[in-house]
Amino acid sequence: MNKNTLVEAVAAKANVSKKVVAEVINAAIEATTEAIKRGEGMQLAGFATISVVEKAARKARNPRTGETVELPARKQVKIKPGKSLAF
Secondary structure, three states: OOHHHHHHHHHHHHOOOHHHHHHHHHHHHHHHHHHHHOOOOEEEOOOEEEEEEEEOOEEEEOOOOOOEEEEOOEEEEEEEEOHHHOO
């Protein structure tokens, strides 16, 4: 499912125009993105938990050359599915 089909599905279920649904979805994505950039997480009860985790610096090997390279510390987004997404 892509964003357009999500908009169509939500508009049909909520009996609201696609334009309004698209604005709400875009606002939700923007708010989520801003929270993640600030290092905050987001918990949507029963659906998913989105968090920012710190990854330590580490050494890796370039598979083409065999050379060892140093990868710097970084932040990574982690998404943990909720119980409603369990199969």
